[in-house]
Amino acid sequence: MIVYFSGTGNSRYCAERMAQQLDDEAVNSFHFLRDGIAAELISGKPWVFVTPTYAWQLPRVFQEFLRTGSFSGSRDVYFVMTCGSEIGNAEARIRALCKEKNWNFRGLLQVVMPENYVAMFPVPDAAEAREIIAAARPVLEAGIACIRQGQDFPEHPVGLADRMKSGPVNRIFYRLFVKAGAFRVTDACTGCGKCAASCVRNNIRMQNGRPVWSDCCTHCMACICGCPSKAVEYGKKSQGKPRYQGPAYRP
Ligand SMILES: Cc1cc2nc3c(=O)[nH]c(=O)nc-3n(C[C@H](O)[C@H](O)[C@H](O)COP(=O)(O)O)c2cc1C
Numbered sequence: 001m002i003v004y005f006s007g008t009g010n011s012r013y014c015a016e017r018m019a020q021q022l023d024d025e026a027v028n029s030f031h032f033l034r035d036g037i038a039a040e041l042i043s044g045k046p047w048v049f050v051t052p053t054y055a056w057q058l059p060r061v062f063q064e065f066l067r068t069g070s071f072s073g074s075r076d077v078y079f080v081m082t083c084g085s086e087i088g089n090a091e092a093r094i095r096a097l098c099k100e101k102n103w104n105f106r107g108l109l110q111v112v113m114p115e116n117y118v119a120m121f122p123v124p125d126a127a128e129a130r131e132i133i134a135a136a137r138p139v140l141e142a143g144i145a146c147i148r149q150g151q152d153f154p155e156h157p158v159g160l161a162d163r164m165k166s167g168p169v170n171r172i173f174y175r176l177f178v179k180a181g182a183f184r185v186t187d188a189c190t191g192c193g194k195c196a197a198s199c200v201r202n203n204i205r206m207q208n209g210r211p212v213w214s215d216c217c218t219h220c221m222a223c224i225c226g227c228p229s230k231a232v233e234y235g236k237k238s239q240g241k242p243r244y245q246g247p248a249y250r251p
């Protein structure tokens with residue numbers, strides 16, 4: 001079974017493509033995460049967990065989902081992390097998690113997809129994004145071939161800089177940057193409520209026809225990238241930038 005989390009559609013695209021080619025099922029973790037329900041899933045085929053990279057690690061919200069859920073049947077587990085450039089040393093924490101869950105770690109695949117972090121960095125326009133996705137497909141196909149043949153994913157080389165990024169830098173990043181305080185809404189808002197419905201942390205409520213953010217945010221970028229009126233801004237950092245919606249973005 002392929003279980004995924006996706007803020008803006010990149011990881012969903014990879015998960016759905018894998019499911020199609022492996023004749024398997026793609027399960028979205030969104031409602032488990034949003035409603036705080038512990039997963040109880042069974043799969044006869046290897047597990048494949050597909051997520052974005054957040055600060056060179058699995059998103060914390062997904063780590064917690066794996067830790068608290070029950071994933072029975074197969075004990076073989078593959079991980080696929082989509083990213084804008086690199087996943088660092090995410091593997092170390094994933095291996096520790098596999099040990100805790102008594103899973104057979106079958107490898108971690110890095111798939112470079114378009115950057116979606118509009119609150120922090122420039123994101124590609126549609127033409128650039130298409131090129132990046134075209135380059136990602138063979139990487140994904142190679143991963144699918146490994147799973148089909150029962151092989152581990154190839155090893156991913158890790159250096160000192162990767163350890164720093166996935167270790168102390170990750171912790172600092174979450175403490176300093178993963179906050180919803182800078183989200184605001186402009187007069188372009190129509191009050192459609194899509195931002196609130198797309199929030200995996202249930203962190204947005206509609207008040208007098210306008211979204212209001214609380215402080216339980218995982219910076220998935222669904223609200224800001226999914227707004228049909230481009231009415232969400234993140235301080236000044238998002239101003240004038242295109243919003244990113246991945247190939248399988250569905251609000
Ligand atoms: C909070 C946050 C942190 C990110 N950190 C990284 C990172 O450490 N390395 C990287 O290459 N990309 C990083 N990205 C980019 C995303 O991992 C990448 O665009 C991913 O494919 C988005 O997947 P999604 O569309 O399924 O949400 C980050 C994006 C966000 C929103």
Ligand code: SF4
Binds near residue numbers: 185188189211229232
């Ligand atoms: S998605 Fe955009 S237009 Fe709709 S309520 Fe949210 S901010 Fe307003």
Ligand code: SF4
Binds near residue numbers: 198
């Ligand atoms: S508030 Fe926006 S960025 Fe934060 S978790 Fe919800 S949808 Fe994602």
